[in-house]
Amino acid sequence: xxxxxxxxxxWAIGNGDSLLNYIPAxxxxxxxxxxxxxxxxxxKTFMTFPGPxxxxxRVNIVITSDKSWNAPDVITCHSLDELYEQLERYDxxxxxxxxxxxxxxxxxxxxxxVYVTKVETAKPADKFFPNLDETEGWFVEDEGEENExxxxxxRFVTYKK
Ligand SMILES: NC(=O)c1ccc[n+]([C@@H]2O[C@H](COP(=O)([O-])OP(=O)(O)OC[C@H]3O[C@@H](n4cnc5c(N)ncnc54)[C@H](OP(=O)(O)O)[C@@H]3O)[C@@H](O)[C@H]2O)c1
Numbered sequence: 698x699x700x701x702x703x704x705x706x707x708w709a710i711g712n713g714d715s716l717l718n719y720i721p722a723x724x725x726x727x728x729x730x731x732x733x734x735x736x737x738x739x740x741k742t743f744m745t746f747p748g749p750x751x752x753x754x755r756v757n758i759v760i761t762s763d764k765s766w767n768a769p770d771v772i773t774c775h776s777l778d779e780l781y782e783q784l785e786r787y788d789x790x791x792x793x794x795x796x797x798x799x800x801x802x803x804x805x806x807x808x809x810x811v812y813v814t815k816v817e818t819a820k821p822a823d824k825f826f827p828n829l830d831e832t833e834g835w836f837v838e839d840e841g842e843e844n845e846x847x848x849x850x851x852r853f854v855t856y857k858k
Contacts, residue, residue, distance in 0.1 A: 705816050707819055738797070751768065
């Protein structure tokens with residue numbers, strides 16, 4: 698299982714329901730990695746999508762404790778156990794954890810790869826991803842070159858365990 702996340706200099710990922718940084722090249726990277734694969738997310742992250750609608754050309758799995766919640770083209774799971782049962786149908790290499798913070802925290806122990814887009818901003822935030830530079834067992838496998846969007850520097854970094 699893999700995770701994919703966009704963090705700022707403090708490993709912050711969101712403030713309230715909002716993302717911190719919108720970088721078109723990062724959206725493109727996310728789409729390229731996840732298209733044709735399985736994306737796993739929390740109900741709150743799903744609700745931030747335009748529509749909110751399922752991401753096209755991907756198996757969308759949403760975790761919620763609300764048994765009456767559903768949305769078109771979405772598979773709902775109501776616990777981690779239900780999720781694990783569901784994931785048995787897919788090759789683990791095709792499964793991407795896409796947030797938010799509660800789901801990253803619960804599923805990171807099962808991931809072997811994390812695609813981190815590191816953005817050099819430090820905005821007010823209340824949602825974070827674990828700092829992999831300070832988490833035992835994780836190392837940088839690949840660090841892309843520095844890019845810039847509207848004066849904001851960012852780079853794609855792959856962590857492995
Ligand atoms: N920077 C990035 O790459 C990135 C990516 C994604 C999201 N984000 C940000 O992350 C924030 C959202 O994160 P979040 O932690 O607040 O919400 P979240 O993880 O997206 O969703 C939390 C919800 O998932 C459900 N849930 C979680 N664990 C569960 C479990 N074990 N069993 C059953 N249901 C479970 C619950 O839904 P119910 O309340 O329905 O029970 C819970 O309220 C936003 O700011 C968003 O913009 C950032």
